[in-house]
Amino acid sequence: GIVSNGSASDPAPPHETFDTILVLDFGSQYTHLITRRLRELNIYSEMLPCTQKLADLTWKPKGIILSGGPYSVYAADAPHVDPEVFKLDVPILGICYGLQEIAWHHGKNVLAGEKREYGRASLNIRPSESQQAHVSKLFESLPNDMEVWMSHGDKLSRIPDGFTTIATTANSAYAGIAHEQKEYYGIQFHPEVTHTPQGGVVIKNFAVNICKAQQNWTMEAFKDKEVVRIRKLVGETGQVIGAVSGGVDSTVAAKLMHEAIGDRFHAVMVDNGVLRMDEAKQVKETLTKGLGVNLTVIDASERFLGLLKGVSDPEKKRKIIGNTFIEIFEEEAKKIAKAAESTPKAGKIEYFLQGTLYPDVIESISFKGPSQTIKTHHNVGGLPEKMNLKLIEPLRELFKDEVRKMGLDLGIPADLVGRHPFPGPGLAIRIIGDVTPEKVRTVQEADRIFIEEIRNAGLYDKISQAFAALMAGDAVGVVGDQRLYGHIIALRAVVTTDFMTADAYEFEIKFLKHIAQRIGDEVKGVARVTYEVTGKPPSTIEFE
Numbered sequence: 001g002i003v004s005n006g007s008a009s010d011p012a013p014p015h016e017t018f019d020t021i022l023v024l025d026f027g028s029q030y031t032h033l034i035t036r037r038l039r040e041l042n043i044y045s046e047m048l049p050c051t052q053k054l055a056d057l058t059w060k061p062k063g064i065i066l067s068g069g070p071y072s073v074y075a076a077d078a079p080h081v082d083p084e085v086f087k088l089d090v091p092i093l094g095i096c097y098g099l100q101e102i103a104w105h106h107g108k109n110v111l112a113g114e115k116r117e118y119g120r121a122s123l124n125i126r127p128s129e130s131q132q133a134h135v136s137k138l139f140e141s142l143p144n145d146m147e148v149w150m151s152h153g154d155k156l157s158r159i160p161d162g163f164t165t166i167a168t169t170a171n172s173a174y175a176g177i178a179h180e181q182k183e184y185y186g187i188q189f190h191p192e193v194t195h196t197p198q199g200g201v202v203i204k205n206f207a208v209n210i211c212k213a214q215q216n217w218t219m220e221a222f223k224d225k226e227v228v229r230i231r232k233l234v235g236e237t238g239q240v241i242g243a244v245s246g247g248v249d250s251t252v253a254a255k256l257m258h259e260a261i262g263d264r265f266h267a268v269m270v271d272n273g274v275l276r277m278d279e280a281k282q283v284k285e286t287l288t289k290g291l292g293v294n295l296t297v298i299d300a301s302e303r304f305l306g307l308l309k310g311v312s313d314p315e316k317k318r319k320i321i322g323n324t325f326i327e328i329f330e331e332e333a334k335k336i337a338k339a340a341e342s343t344p345k346a347g348k349i350e351y352f353l354q355g356t357l358y359p360d361v362i363e364s365i366s367f368k369g370p371s372q373t374i375k376t377h378h379n380v381g382g383l384p385e386k387m388n389l390k391l392i393e394p395l396r397e398l399f400k401d402e403v404r405k406m407g408l409d410l411g412i413p414a415d416l417v418g419r420h421p422f423p424g425p426g427l428a429i430r431i432i433g434d435v436t437p438e439k440v441r442t443v444q445e446a447d448r449i450f451i452e453e454i455r456n457a458g459l460y461d462k463i464s465q466a467f468a469a470l471m472a473g474d475a476v477g478v479v480g481d482q483r484l485y486g487h488i489i490a491l492r493a494v495v496t497t498d499f500m501t502a503d504a505y506e507f508e509i510k511f512l513k514h515i516a517q518r519i520g521d522e523v524k525g526v527a528r529v530t531y532e533v534t535g536k537p538p539s540t541i542e543f544e
């Protein structure tokens, strides 16, 4: 699915309508940050694997950045860029491995250093004798001795022909090199990480001053162009169907489709019985009344809960929910298709809307090693394939913060745009053990209280994800004079930037005690409330 959109046949994807810096990935864990830094400067940037053949590239970048990578350019199986990159006549910036790749291409002058250089270093950008010496365009407006982050073991053995040294550090004689006529630049440090505090200026100097890329990548501009692109793609009568969940991505995608083709976009929400409290009602309210989206809500909660009865294995729960969702969605799609085709001037449903984001794309195309061939990825769930629909993915070029910005531009309420993620299998995986309607209600009520308190305390946006879960087994408690065996509710709130690692949020104990009191008083059948403090790793964010 990832490759089925944004292809050359589509009308004007962003790399054709915005000045674009191409980042070629050699497998560094920081590569996506280069793309992000450029986007933050309102410069459009896309990443492709270092193995990209230039003959297959249908657009011309304003400049190219070669990323870092874990390999050594002199190794027999080291990855190298298509040599055509050096014939394209656009500025090139090499970062770490990228610097070494530029040097290697110009005379194989790279070898293993005596020791790895890892950590902070001070960059001298006036490396020649005289302190009045010329500072490279790459370091314009930067102070001498700025702090940079190093992470390399290899080094240049000599300066390649036609290049000059533009920066040094105590450990690196070639911390920066340049061929000013060809506009090739190489730096040994990583400007994309926060450990290089002024790295953004280096990236800006390259993209704006050297490549002359326009800083016009804004969500407003993208939205307008994307609306035009969708209209062209879908045609005068084409229809699009898509699922909405109440989450940020599907809501933004749905609203964008609505802007583009109005009621020819058909949103479907399936209430699977394991959503947050009143979720289906609220989504209906927001999407139809608030945003004008053509939405059908299907209450299938009984069907789901029936199938989930007695199932404790989380993988089985996931499968049941996933498969049943597909069945119901297909049934509904057929109905919508029939109705759509009988309407005058309406065409067939040809497209399936999917809220794929750029990190998914990056994940699927990032360079994973010289021995690994890049696989084209297939769509999750297989729904569009099964239904013979083409994918439309209007958010596939965007990072999450860009989706949020666009959401606000589209008039989606800020509290929805800033909403925490919610898993597809919903509360079924926040109820440890088997799922019953009574447990669903319990966890819904506890969750509502927890989130309400967090919002009222002004903490919601400081937390990345917060929720209540229901633990397996009962605990003893006391209500009035009676001993009572009841549920154990676990509260979880984490802070994270990328959801790969996470820390438990540090609430004040008084605040947690207040919530425990409220849940105990207001939610029937709860005997205990705990707060989960494990970080990720070793735990995960969800419980199962």
Ligand code: GLN
Residues within 6 Å of the ligand: 028, 067, 068, 069, 070, 071, 072, 073, 095, 096, 097, 098, 151, 152, 153, 154, 155
């Ligand atoms: N393997 C190269 C080195 O150690 C490049 C490292 C990097 O790009 N971070 O020098």
